[in-house]
Amino acid sequence: MKINKGLEVTRNIKIIEWLKTEILSSVSALYDLMFNGARSTDEVVQDVLANIIMTTYLLSKRLGLKYSDIDNKIKEKIKAAIIEEHKIEKWYGDLSTLKEHIKSRE
Structure with missing residues (x-):
């Protein structure tokens, strides 16, 4: 029993390291x-960005978080940035659009 738990811990550490490397490689x-x-319309750019987002979610799960924890934290950060009038919101309204996008998925 102890050996299996030790193997699981080792395997989890290994996958965490792989996910971190995957994020860095994608960035x-x-x-x-x-x-x-x-260009942003190039499929390869979309693929890389999607990979960064997906891998970040997977890493969060391996670190003991729920996907919904990350979603909630993103919502909190968007709300705070809108209130603080972050430049990207002031200049382009991107945070409000992202907020609406997330809301529409729920």
């Missing part, structure tokens, strides 16, 4: 794509 790929002039 690096995004920087490379942007540097080389890829």
